Amino acid sequence: MRFAPTCLPAALALLLLPVAPALSDNLRCAGSPAVPGKLALELGKSTLMRLPDTVSGRSIGNPHVLQATLVAPDTLYLVGAEIGSTNLIVQGKTGACSVVEVAVGLDVSPLRASLAELLPQERSIKVSAAADAIALSGSVSDGATLAQVLDLAQAFVRQAPQPLARKEGATAQASAPGPRLVNLLAVSAPQQVKLEVKVAEVSKTLLDKLEAGLSLRHASGSWTAMVLADFLSGTLGSGLALTKSNGSSVRLDAERQDGQVRILAEPTVMAMSGQEGSFLAGGKVMVPVAQESNRITLEEKEFGVGLKFTPTVLAGGRINLKVAPEVSELSRDGVGVSNGNFSGRAIFPLITTRRASTTVQLQDGQSFAIGGLIRHTQVNNVKGVPLLSEIPVLGALFRSSDFQNDRSELLFVITAHLVKPDGEGAGLDGAAAAAAQARYRKSFTEPAPDAGERK
Numbered sequence: 001m002r003f004a005p006t007c008l009p010a011a012l013a014l015l016l017l018p019v020a021p022a023l024s025d026n027l028r029c030a031g032s033p034a035v036p037g038k039l040a041l042e043l044g045k046s047t048l049m050r051l052p053d054t055v056s057g058r059s060i061g062n063p064h065v066l067q068a069t070l071v072a073p074d075t076l077y078l079v080g081a082e083i084g085s086t087n088l089i090v091q092g093k094t095g096a097c098s099v100v101e102v103a104v105g106l107d108v109s110p111l112r113a114s115l116a117e118l119l120p121q122e123r124s125i126k127v128s129a130a131a132d133a134i135a136l137s138g139s140v141s142d143g144a145t146l147a148q149v150l151d152l153a154q155a156f157v158r159q160a161p162q163p164l165a166r167k168e169g170a171t172a173q174a175s176a177p178g179p180r181l182v183n184l185l186a187v188s189a190p191q192q193v194k195l196e197v198k199v200a201e202v203s204k205t206l207l208d209k210l211e212a213g214l215s216l217r218h219a220s221g222s223w224t225a226m227v228l229a230d231f232l233s234g235t236l237g238s239g240l241a242l243t244k245s246n247g248s249s250v251r252l253d254a255e256r257q258d259g260q261v262r263i264l265a266e267p268t269v270m271a272m273s274g275q276e277g278s279f280l281a282g283g284k285v286m287v288p289v290a291q292e293s294n295r296i297t298l299e300e301k302e303f304g305v306g307l308k309f310t311p312t313v314l315a316g317g318r319i320n321l322k323v324a325p326e327v328s329e330l331s332r333d334g335v336g337v338s339n340g341n342f343s344g345r346a347i348f349p350l351i352t353t354r355r356a357s358t359t360v361q362l363q364d365g366q367s368f369a370i371g372g373l374i375r376h377t378q379v380n381n382v383k384g385v386p387l388l389s390e391i392p393v394l395g396a397l398f399r400s401s402d403f404q405n406d407r408s409e410l411l412f413v414i415t416a417h418l419v420k421p422d423g424e425g426a427g428l429d430g431a432a433a434a435a436a437q438a439r440y441r442k443s444f445t446e447p448a449p450d451a452g453e454r455k
Helices: 009-015 109-118 143-156 202-211 223-233 252-260 394-396 432-447
Strands: 037-042 045-051 054-061 065-071 075-081 083-092 095-103 127-129 133-140 180-187 192-203 240-244 247-249 259-267 266-273 277-290 296-313 319-330 337-338 344-346 351-355 357-361 368-384 401-419
Touching: 037 045, 037 075, 045 065, 054 065, 054 075, 065 083, 075 083, 109 143, 133 143, 143 180, 143 296, 192 319, 252 401, 259 277, 259 432, 266 277, 266 337, 296 351, 319 368, 351 368, 357 368
Parallel strands: 037 095, 133 180
Antiparallel strands: 045 075, 054 083, 065 075, 083 095, 127 133, 192 259, 192 266, 192 401, 240 247, 277 296, 296 319, 319 351, 319 357, 337 344, 368 401
């Protein structure tokens, strides 16, 4: 056999290496084994273990977890092959045996380094390996930081080293799951968000009065809309009087009592950071839906005043709020549907909807308003002489029609508050609780507005 010139030095070097003696797995220990030692290995990493005596035999409890190779008469080369724990018994030339408890886990030092580099202000995060899982403990400042930490940890888990048996294609280990992520982190900032919502329908007549009497503008939008939003949120007190240059005036509290500012709903809803909260004051209607094979099923449709929101608490107490308010109602005019197989005509309900969706960032206690959803309705009032007005052709002489146009704008005013779950701030404060009790007692003790007329 001939060797290439470049391969000849390597072949000679292999021949000169000392040959390790063959190890026996059948151990017969002389005397009692020594106190077991402990060794921790990371998955996929190796180490050298030097023993005080020449090694004559060794036994591994679980060969899938640990691989041991003799590289010198008194030195073993150990590799962590699978996450788990096992023991290694080594017998020396004198017959004495040593026991080593070996635990193989994930190396989480790269994740610790990434968190320290990318989030240096978060010093309370602890990363540890527990069996086949990575445990995150400690605390973070807010919910946004928690999401970032979990994203980094998930990326690390996806790139975690695979067991050696799986890399070699062993069928027994092919279906073994990867490492898990255990989240034990606590959030220091308040993670509950309370929304105070006021949904009002404002007559365009009132808006025209305000816009005709005032020409003030604001950088963030219409001054008129700001006045109405502050009035509905309660920051302007019980009322506001506005006077034009010609002497006419508008008072908002009076307009509210006269029905030009109609409060549709005033819910107070609460949700955890990152979780969706919802509110609905209305009802449901059954709508037929065509299916296969000429089948018709009934599907529920909700209508009324509704709100869906998803808050996320950010750093510094800021609130990222995704909110979608909606107001829907049953129309006076339904939808007529006729079927060729049956005589007659079916009238199905029709729902008119006004909705909006937006994402904003607020500080604790700040409010914002959503407007611009305008509804235009036309009502035809017919007045006539009984019987005579129903005569064909000639009945038109005994009746009259009056058309009334009504335009209104839907206004949502939303105020966000951070709420602490432990004690202070967890529920209503003293003033809010007293106001709620007063409204409750008032609704049961005061007579109805038309009580005097029924006597």
